[in-house]
Amino acid sequence: MQNMGLLIQRQREYFQKGQTKDLSFRIQQLKVLKKAIFMYEEEIMKALKKDVNKSFFESYETEIGMVLQEINYAIKNIKNWSKPKKVKTPIVHFPAQSHIYQEPYGVVLILSPWNYPFQLAMVPLIGAIAAGNCVMMKPSELSPYTSKIIAKIVKTMYNPAYVAVVEGGIQESQFLLKQKWDYIFFTGSTRVGRLVMEAAAKHLTPVTLELGGKSPCIVDKEACIDVAAKRIVWGKLLNAGQTCVAPDYILVHHTVKKPLVESMRKYIQQFYGTQVNDQFPRIINQHHFERLVALMKEGTIVGGGYHCKNTLQIAPTLMDEVSFEDPLMQEEIFGPLLPVIEYKKWSEVVQHIESRPKPLAFYFFSENKKKQKRVLQQFSFGGGCINDTILHLATPYMPFGGIGESGMGRYHGKTSFETFSHEKSVINRGTWLDIPFRYPPYNYKLGILRKVLR
Numbered sequence: 001m002q003n004m005g006l007l008i009q010r011q012r013e014y015f016q017k018g019q020t021k022d023l024s025f026r027i028q029q030l031k032v033l034k035k036a037i038f039m040y041e042e043e044i045m046k047a048l049k050k051d052v053n054k055s056f057f058e059s060y061e062t063e064i065g066m067v068l069q070e071i072n073y074a075i076k077n078i079k080n081w082s083k084p085k086k087v088k089t090p091i092v093h094f095p096a097q098s099h100i101y102q103e104p105y106g107v108v109l110i111l112s113p114w115n116y117p118f119q120l121a122m123v124p125l126i127g128a129i130a131a132g133n134c135v136m137m138k139p140s141e142l143s144p145y146t147s148k149i150i151a152k153i154v155k156t157m158y159n160p161a162y163v164a165v166v167e168g169g170i171q172e173s174q175f176l177l178k179q180k181w182d183y184i185f186f187t188g189s190t191r192v193g194r195l196v197m198e199a200a201a202k203h204l205t206p207v208t209l210e211l212g213g214k215s216p217c218i219v220d221k222e223a224c225i226d227v228a229a230k231r232i233v234w235g236k237l238l239n240a241g242q243t244c245v246a247p248d249y250i251l252v253h254h255t256v257k258k259p260l261v262e263s264m265r266k267y268i269q270q271f272y273g274t275q276v277n278d279q280f281p282r283i284i285n286q287h288h289f290e291r292l293v294a295l296m297k298e299g300t301i302v303g304g305g306y307h308c309k310n311t312l313q314i315a316p317t318l319m320d321e322v323s324f325e326d327p328l329m330q331e332e333i334f335g336p337l338l339p340v341i342e343y344k345k346w347s348e349v350v351q352h353i354e355s356r357p358k359p360l361a362f363y364f365f366s367e368n369k370k371k372q373k374r375v376l377q378q379f380s381f382g383g384g385c386i387n388d389t390i391l392h393l394a395t396p397y398m399p400f401g402g403i404g405e406s407g408m409g410r411y412h413g414k415t416s417f418e419t420f421s422h423e424k425s426v427i428n429r430g431t432w433l434d435i436p437f438r439y440p441p442y443n444y445k446l447g448i449l450r451k452v453l454r
């Protein structure tokens with residue numbers, strides 16, 4: 001722990017030297033990161049395979065590819081993002097010019113989870129570097145192989161006084177959270193998110209919290225059922241359902257429930273077969289495996305249900321006759337179990353969604369444009385898709401983040417840069433003119449002020 005304390009001190013000193021603020025330095029560091037990812041691509045994929053049995057395709061699609069896309073986007077735009085922005089100046093301040101300057105926070109902490117262990121550590125890192133910060137990272141102890149390769153990349157490419165990785169578990173995390181940071185970026189559960197915010201409050205450190213929760217998927221009777229089934233199955237079963245924005249459960253209009261379930265069965269069979277094969281990701285550990293197997297005992301299994309304790313794999317499982325009161329509907333599932341609950345009236349959907357915490361993601365399947373508009377106006381959620389799942393996260397052109405219990409703050413693309421930058425507003429006044437109106441004594445001036453500022 002003492003070493004960590006010293007390292008933070010070194011990072012603080014390094015930041016004060018000012019080198020990280022230099023634009024060409026930042027671009028260079030992003031290029032270095034990109035080069036390292038190409039160099040270690042195979043090791044990263046092997047680590048992900050060992051940690052969660054991710055196939056190489058999924059690893060490239062949802063982790064490496066996304067990180068490369070974010071780096072390229074940052075390198076291309078960083079110059080523009082960091083330019084001081086000239087804005088209007090109120091006439092009463094004449095003569096003056098107003099600018100907003102982007103400045104890095106300083107030394108920032110990034111805590112990340114195990115489910116997309118590479119991407120969820122690297123994408124915030126890109127934003128932090130682009131903005132000119134020094135960075136301390138603590139990846140998850142539950143994905144130790146990926147944590148190791150992240151540590152190796154960072155150690156090989158960067159001076160630890162600039163970017164460093166702490167490998168460790170809760171104890172290390174708690175130690176880090178006690179220290180003073182200029183910004184904390186946390187991705188993980190809502191439960192730990194509360195602890196992070198509590199720790200940050202002690203030093204009044206600003207935070208981004210990227211959390212989880214239950215993300216609903218609503219299938220209207222006017223949905224294109226076959227396409228909906230295919231896209232839901234894909235989104236739910238990426239990483240065996242261990243995805244923060246996975247559709248947690250389906251609310252389907254009762255008239256289309258049967259064809260939807262049939263289509264989903266068809267696609268599960270087509271994509272994965274009846275039992276799990278070596279390509280299907282495993283559940284992260286025994287504790288979560290047993291939790292999910294216990295949840296499978298609720299309701300009726302209408303597809304899948306197979307699970308293997310030795311490999312910690314659970315086959316894609318569709319569940320019927322689940323009620324809102326069942327434990328399956330009380331906690332984030334975070335696994336390949338998909339409850340399908342029918343509704344008859346729209347008011348049931350409204351009542352259900354509005355009585356629960358605001359979700360991280362929300363999916364609505366319908367061809368009816370009026371209904372699409374109504375859903376967007378009615379419900380509050382982090383982000384989502386109409387007629388698809390997951391994709392809103394896989395783009396550098398939109399901010400990604402939660403609301404309420406699913407998180408606060410946002411990142412990806414330009415918003416990552418903004419998250420790790422403080423906007424410093426500065427007015428630069430001329431001295432050749434100094435209208436005395438604002439100076440005491442005020443005497444008759446209030447009347448004039450009222451006329452000007454109304």
Ligand code: NAD
Nearest residue numbers: 112113114139140169173174188189192210211212213244
């Ligand atoms: P977690 O909250 O258990 O762990 C996240 C990080 O916090 C890890 O680095 C861990 O070491 C640390 N940590 C754990 N317990 C701690 C404690 N008591 N004190 C201090 N630090 C602690 O989350 P997880 O199980 O790794 O990830 C799953 C959760 O993360 C799910 O809820 C999921 O929805 C959410 N998630 C959210 C996003 C998002 O972008 N919003 C992305 C992925 C996962």
